Amino acid sequence: MANVPKDFHPVPLPDYEEYPAAEMLARAEAFRAMVARRHTVRDFSSRPVPRALIETCLRAAGTAPNGANHQPWHFTVIGNPALKTRIRVAAEEEERAFYAGKAGEEWLKALAPLGTDPNKPFLEEAPWLIAIFGARSSASVDGVMRKNYYVPESVSIATGFLIMALHQAGLATLTHTPSPMGFLNEICQRPPNEKPYILLVTGYPAVDATIPRHALDKKPLEEIASFLE
Numbered sequence: 001m002a003n004v005p006k007d008f009h010p011v012p013l014p015d016y017e018e019y020p021a022a023e024m025l026a027r028a029e030a031f032r033a034m035v036a037r038r039h040t041v042r043d044f045s046s047r048p049v050p051r052a053l054i055e056t057c058l059r060a061a062g063t064a065p066n067g068a069n070h071q072p073w074h075f076t077v078i079g080n081p082a083l084k085t086r087i088r089v090a091a092e093e094e095e096r097a098f099y100a101g102k103a104g105e106e107w108l109k110a111l112a113p114l115g116t117d118p119n120k121p122f123l124e125e126a127p128w129l130i131a132i133f134g135a136r137s138s139a140s141v142d143g144v145m146r147k148n149y150y151v152p153e154s155v156s157i158a159t160g161f162l163i164m165a166l167h168q169a170g171l172a173t174l175t176h177t178p179s180p181m182g183f184l185n186e187i188c189q190r191p192p193n194e195k196p197y198i199l200l201v202t203g204y205p206a207v208d209a210t211i212p213r214h215a216l217d218k219k220p221l222e223e224i225a226s227f228l229e
Helices: 021-036 051-061 081-102 105-114 151-169 183-188
Strands: 073-078 128-135 137-139 145-147 172-176 194-203
Touching: 021 151, 051 073, 051 128, 051 151, 073 081, 073 151, 073 183, 081 128, 081 183, 128 151, 128 183, 151 172, 151 194, 183 194
Parallel strands: none
Antiparallel strands: 073 128, 128 194, 137 145, 172 194
16 A cells, blocks of 8 residues: 555454444434433432442543544542542632623523532532543653644543443433633642543432423424435
8 A cells, every 4th residue: 555654554443333224223212312311410429439330431431532542631530538628619719700700691691590509519429520631742652742632622522421431320420610620730630731621520319319490401403413415
């Protein structure tokens, strides 16, 4: 093959399984139904969740597609109560500024149907917090530092994988994004070349957990997709 980079070493496609058309549709519908049962939760139980379960879900997230296969993400998993308290204190400080006017009237109006406020008790109540970082540069397998590409996109896709893995396992999740989140670098002891993107809260929902009615309103297919055939 001409003009093939010397570092390119193709291997046969592994693990792919093809299904009959009817089974493909049934599998897609089963996945859609499973996904539809996922809801963002703000009321968490303190019931413990095994670390092994979180590790398995993180392994699933680590298979996500990403720029140049540099895998520019890092997941810091926090179960230590003292660290969770530090994170809550720092996050609520940013949230108070946000709700006091930093967000602007339009943004606060959009959030009103969700019933959110500066208080974030779930940051201490849930058994696990997962701080998700994206690295502008990182070491390759041979230890050489290199620039990473499509970092926000790659981290977002991996986060989606993680959320669905946790949901499939039977856990609830919440994506929390206080701004700015620089305090997570210090608390999680991550280097300055890594940017915190999301603080993912996970665990069992509280027995009396609720969700805002507004969250059940989903746009129909014709509003979120178009087909050019």
